[in-house]
Amino acid sequence: MKIPYYPGCTLHERALDFDKASRECANVLGVELEELPIWTCCGAVFPLTTDSVMEILAAVRNLAYASRMGDKVVTLCSFCYNVLKRTNKVMREDAERREKVNLFLRADTETRDKTESFLKKDYVGQVDVLHYIEMLRDVVGFDEMAKRVKTRLEGLRVAPYYGCMLLRPHGEMEFDKNPEQPTIFEDFLTALGCDVVDFPMKTECCGGFQIVRDEETAIACSQTVVASAIKRDADLIITTCPLCLYNLDRKQKEMEKRVSGFRKIPVIYFTQLLGIALGIDAEYLDFSDNYVDPRPALAEKNLV
Amino acid sequence: MRLRLSGEIIKSDLVRRVEDLSGQNIAMCYQCGRCSAGCPVVDEMDILPSEVIRLLQLGQIEEVLDSKTIWICASCLQCASRCPRGVEFSSICDALRAIVLRRRTATPSVGADDVSRVMRTDAPQMGVVGALRKLNG
Numbered sequence: 179m180k181i182p183y184y185p186g187c188t189l190h191e192r193a194l195d196f197d198k199a200s201r202e203c204a205n206v207l208g209v210e211l212e213e214l215p216i217w218t219c220c221g222a223v224f225p226l227t228t229d230s231v232m233e234i235l236a237a238v239r240n241l242a243y244a245s246r247m248g249d250k251v252v253t254l255c256s257f258c259y260n261v262l263k264r265t266n267k268v269m270r271e272d273a274e275r276r277e278k279v280n281l282f283l284r285a286d287t288e289t290r291d292k293t294e295s296f297l298k299k300d301y302v303g304q305v306d307v308l309h310y311i312e313m314l315r316d317v318v319g320f321d322e323m324a325k326r327v328k329t330r331l332e333g334l335r336v337a338p339y340y341g342c343m344l345l346r347p348h349g350e351m352e353f354d355k356n357p358e359q360p361t362i363f364e365d366f367l368t369a370l371g372c373d374v375v376d377f378p379m380k381t382e383c384c385g386g387f388q389i390v391r392d393e394e395t396a397i398a399c400s401q402t403v404v405a406s407a408i409k410r411d412a413d414l415i416i417t418t419c420p421l422c423l424y425n426l427d428r429k430q431k432e433m434e435k436r437v438s439g440f441r442k443i444p445v446i447y448f449t450q451l452l453g454i455a456l457g458i459d460a461e462y463l464d465f466s467d468n469y470v471d472p473r474p475a476l477a478e479k480n481l482v
Numbered sequence: 483m484r485l486r487l488s489g490e491i492i493k494s495d496l497v498r499r500v501e502d503l504s505g506q507n508i509a510m511c512y513q514c515g516r517c518s519a520g521c522p523v524v525d526e527m528d529i530l531p532s533e534v535i536r537l538l539q540l541g542q543i544e545e546v547l548d549s550k551t552i553w554i555c556a557s558c559l560q561c562a563s564r565c566p567r568g569v570e571f572s573s574i575c576d577a578l579r580a581i582v583l584r585r586r587t588a589t590p591s592v593g594a595d596d597v598s599r600v601m602r603t604d605a606p607q608m609g610v611v612g613a614l615r616k617l618n619g
Contacts (some may be wrong), residue, residue, distance in 0.1 A: 420608060
């Protein structure tokens with residue numbers, strides 16, 4: 179089964195490890211992630227001002243590219259998922275902005291994309307935006323996924339970190355039933371045989387893009403999240419977001435300097451953990467970019 | 483702090499502009515403070531999220547536009563998810579930043595030159611792009 183896939187810039191550059199593991203896991207589960215032949219950055223953040231048109235244009239173009247391939251598009255990065263899903267809702271529900279954006283798309287068709295017949299019809303939200311974890315639950319099925327598991331991750335204590343962008347605003351993202359107490363990653367981890375570590379900071383912000391403006395502000399946020407998982411004896415944290423991983427993993431270097439006796443905890447992408455359970459080839463499991471190496475924690479449970 | 487209040491000030495056009503841009507009804511807020519309690523970056527702010535909304539209710543927009551608070555919001559939307567009255571403080575912040583940035587007289591809190599070389603090469607693209615779009619316009 180083929181599903182259109184939008185990687186986004188970060189998975190194309192800094193988070194190749196995430197992209198690689200996710201594609202291979204999908205292959206093992208019988209899904210081919212078919213990368214959009216043309217795509218651009220989605221804009222990374224959804225504009226919260228109601229008169230934004232130019233700010234959503236890039237995201238709409240990507241959705242329109244996806245609409246040429248099928249009726250859904252899968253993405254992995256939490257920011258891309260948030261931007262594409264919220265933009266899609268604007269295109270479905272806001273007639274005024276929909277018309278304006280389509281004027282731009284028609285202009286594209288008339289000029290540079292003529293040869294490709296970029297858009298045969300207006301983009302009005304034809305595509306459903308799916309997160310990879312939703313694909314695992316709704317297209318593959320967690321039960322089916324569990325059947326393909328070669329090594330159950332028994333005894334591995336995993337803290338699922340959701341962050342903000344998958345969950346909020348709940349009315350639009352509708353990612354899980356309860357934005358304060360989501361369970362989709364718990365269900366995913368249970369299917370892999372892990373011990374799920376529930377921790378109260380799982381839906382708190384890691385500091386996000388504020389790391390660029392003021393590192394101190396962002397590290398205060400990410401340290402709260404990391405400390406909460408450590409306190410509950412987690413062996414590792416999983417995430418879906420390259421920026422969360424950066425703030426939670428890379429910034430432990432700074433946390434070590436701030437807190438005496440700081441115990442580090444590895445943070446990996448959820449598809450890397452899935453890859454270990456599915457027994458994918460080591461070439462798809464690249465941890466060289468992680469500040470805290472997850473391999474010792476995994477070796478302790480005989481998982482590497 | 484002294485506030486100058488009058489019917490005219492409270493009915494400030496600029497506050498109505500914030501409501502239009504953010505899609506939020508500022509009068510809905512009844513000052514329970516859950517947005518301030520849940521905000522992960524509140525410690526860095528000079529005016530609490532709930533105070534920003536109260537000042538807007540009283541037409542004190544210039545004070546709010548001059549605050550550090552509007553540049554510190556990380557758009558995590560925890561405020562919105564906990565508000566019992568359906569007000570999104572993050573959206574109000576985006577609108578306030580838009581007003582400052584569109585005036586083109588203020589210096590944005592993050593410019594391309596402020597993004598250190600280390601950050602440009604080390605941080606994920608989404609972080610740099612996100613910060614510049616949110617804080618530079």
